[in-house]
Amino acid sequence: MPREDSLTPRILVADDEPSIRELFREILAGDPEDGPDRRFDDLERRLFGAEGQGREDSRPCELTLVSQAVDAVAAVESAVSEGRPYAMVFLDVRMPPGPDGIWAAERIRAADPGVQIVVVTAFSELDAQDIARRVPPADRLLYLRKPFHPQEILQFARSLGAKWRAEREQSAFNERLKAMVEERTQDLALANRRLQEEMVQRDHTASLILVAKREWEATFDSVQDAIVHLDDAFRIRRINMAAARISRKHPRDLVGVPMESLFGTEGGQAVRDMLPQAVETGQAAEVSLPALGGVFLVTAARVPEDAAGQPLTVLVAHDITDHKRMETQLRHSQKMEALGTLAGGIAHDFNNILGIIMGFSELMAAQAEPGGSQQRRLGQILDACRRARDLVAQIMAFGKGGDSLMRPLALTPLVEELMKLIRASTPASIAIDVKRRARRDVILGERTQVEQVLVNLCGNASHAMGHGHGRLEICLDDMDLDQTESSRLGCPGPGPYLRLRVQDNGHGIPAGQLERIFDPFFTTKKPGEGTGMGLAVVHGVVRRHGGCISVSSEPGLGSVFDVYFPLVAESPALDAAPAPKAPSGRKGRALVVDDEPALVEIGVEMLRGLGWSAEGLEAPNAALARIEADPSCCDLLVTDLAMPGMSGLELARAATALRPGLAAVLVSGYGDSASPEELARAGVRAVINKPVSPGQLERVLEEVLGAPEEPRVRPEE
Incomplete structure (x- = not known):
């Protein structure tokens, strides 16, 4: 509620006549000790002879009296600036020598739009409509004609004062109501803001959940391993795209069906068997799933409760079919490599044995009576040896790959x-x-x-x-x-x-x-x-x-x-460095070297049969010492490739360094040798595969001694 003093109306009276101002003072103010109400009642009884009824509102007023319009305007402006505006203003129309009351009313209205203005005049020629237009609004503009009765002033003061107090109370009430509304509005705004923040946070959380769900689904479906969710009845709850792709079925066709629809009867039973231990230990189990076309490494995990509150078993199956196939290929390759190594070693020994049998048989056949029984028998032996040689050649091709002249x-x-x-x-x-x-x-x-x-x-x-x-x-x-x-x-x-x-x-x-x-x-x-x-x-x-x-x-x-x-880029084969050319048809001295004594004897016999002066040694070191002591001891070196202590290639390299122009021929029981470049640098003219026949040896010597452009490899005949 407004304070008591704030509800005491202030009244401004502007009139140039002192008697009128005094009358207003007596009517509205009077002696403070008598009180305004008693004075108004006494005055009323004296003037009209009537019994006063007393004022309905006995609260006092604050009265200001001025004689000029300018002073009235100044008083109103000062009251407004102080925050103690006037409740009503009584303005005389004519207040010489200054401006009139209408001029003052216009400015007072501009300074205080809420003040009640009472225009007091003795002239009837005033245009009320013009005044109402100049001093709006009409409900706050009143007229009082002179001469007036004091009761009129009193009634104006009471009525306008009551109206002013009611407006003040209403204004105060409105202010309180407005404050309450603003307070409630602020509370509501705060609650609304909090609600909006919660809604934004909830929307943000929902968005994050949606993003996480999409990311999880994308991850779930992008994993290349098959992922299957099973309930306790072994029905499929969900599968990822990898599982669907492997099974060649759409995911929705497999949801809710027994897992055998995906894994097959045999695979389903295998999964049932491995699940308890896999869930308990967390270790992967190798499971064959024929329905999915391969072997899988399966892991299993238990989810106590899904979104629907049901327990789940999550299976992750990694396809290791290709890995198993490669393991098989690796084992097969290792087995073949081991067999090849074994076969190559056996073939070398077989060739030495066959060389001995064939060599002596051919030497005996050459000395046997033509068409005789001994020659026929030796022919059968040689035929069997050739078949055995062909079989050994196949074994060498399997084990060592034959010639290395790629x-x-x-x-x-x-x-x-x-x-x-x-x-x-x-x-x-x-x-x-x-x-x-x-x-x-x-x-x-x-x-x-x-x-x-x-x-x-x-x-x-x-x-x-x-x-x-x-x-x-x-x-x-x-x-x-x-x-x-x-x-x-x-x-x-x-x-x-x-x-x-x-x-x-x-x-x-x-x-x-x-x-x-x-x-x-x-x-x-x-x-x-x-x-x-x-x-x-x-x-x-x-x-x-x-x-x-x-x-x-x-x-x-x-x-x-x-x-x-x-595939390789096509290019010409590398030519071997030319070796010194021996005289065509020349028959000189030959040295045969082999760690197998029987083959040394056969080689010496074959060369002697071809017109060479031949000698043989069983140790490559002894042969090298022989050449070092007498470089002219041989024009032809026929040496085994694989010998203990020194290989035939090493012997040929050392011998040709001691004896430039020496023709070296390698004899191999393995079916392989060095590259053409290495052979040429070592002075090797030809490589012959065991077993060697006299005719084969003769043709090789004719070729290499007649045209030694590059090392030649001669297969067995």
Whole structure:
């Protein structure tokens, strides 16, 4: 509520006549001790003879009296600035010598729009409408005509004072109400702001949850391992895209169904069996899932409660099929490498034994009576030795790869040339189709071995089709293998390859035999039809050429063999440095060196039979000492390649340094030797593979002594 003093109305009276001002003072102020109400009542009784009823509102007023309009305006402006405005102003219209009351009313209204203005005038010619227009609003503008009755002044004062107090109280109430509303509004605004902040935070949290959910779903579906959620009844609750992709089914088709729909009956049982231990230990278990086409490393974890409050088991299956396949290929490769090493060592010893048997047999046959029984028997021995030599050659090709003289080799012309032989040896009922699609066909290889690969594969294909109608297809394609494909095939690494494909529509190979077809001496042919070395030799040759081989077969439909050779840029073979040329047809002194005494004896006998003056030694160190003591002791050095203490290559290098112009010939029981450059630097004119026949030795000596442009490798005959 407003203070009591703030509800005491202030009244301003402006009139130029002192008597009027005094009258207003007596009516509105009077003697303070009498009190205004009693004085007003007494005055009323004296003037009108009526019994006063007393004022309804006995509160006093504060009266200000001025004589000029200018003073009235100044008093109102001062009261407004002090914050104690007047409740009402009584203005005389004419107040000479200054401005009139209407002029003052306009300025007072401008200074205090809420003040009640009472225009007091004795003139009737005033235009009330003009005054109302000049001093709005009309409800705060009143007129009092002179002469007036004091009761009129009193009534004006009471009524306007009551109105002013009511307005003040209403204003105060409004202010309080406004303050309460503002306070409540502030509280509501604060609550609303907090609510908005909570809503923003909630929206932000919901957005983060949505983003996290999307990220989780993206991660869930981008993982390449199969992820499966199972309930306690082994029904699928959810799977990721990897599991769907492996199963070739849409995820929604698998939700709610038993896990056997995904893993198959056998795989489902395997998962059930491994789950308890996998959940308890957290260790992965290797599980075969035929329905998904491979072997998987499966881990399992228990989720006590999902969003629906149900327990879950989470399975993560990592496909290790390719890894297992590569493990198998690695074991197979290691096995083949071990067998190759063993075969190479055995072949070397066999060649030495065969060399002794064949050498002495040929020497005896040359001395036997022509057409006699002894010559026929020796001929049978030599035939058996040649068959054994061929078998040993296959073993060496499997184990060591044969000759090491690798040169750039174009396969397209090689295949075209071999087709003449293959067509001649293939039944006419089998159609042969050769497709040459390779734009690049140059590999680093040894021609004889590559020919052996193609002949073996085509021979096996022809045998698989028999004498009935069939089709043999040979294709050459060049391609680039990436890391994944090269690993799958078992090739050494990614890069450009030439693929040689041999495909037939024969009886095919049973699945149980596919893993063994490259094993030495394994064959599906009848006794006497094959040795079981063909595909083993092919595998060894391909491996030595830095390639790989794959086979696919289906019984009754045929087989496909794909051989991959690394492609190289075509370039000419490196020529060996020329060696000094010996006189054509020259027969001089020869030195034979071999750690096998019988082979030394045979070599000396063969050379003597060819017109050479020959001697033999069993130790390379002794041979080197012999040449060092007398460099002219020999014009020809025939030495074994592999000997204890010093190799034949080292002996040839040292001997030719002591005896320039010395012709050196290496004899190898392993079927391999050094590179052409190394042979040329060591002065080696030729390399002969054991076992050696007199005719073979004679032809080699004629060639190397007559035209020693480069070292020559002569296979056994």
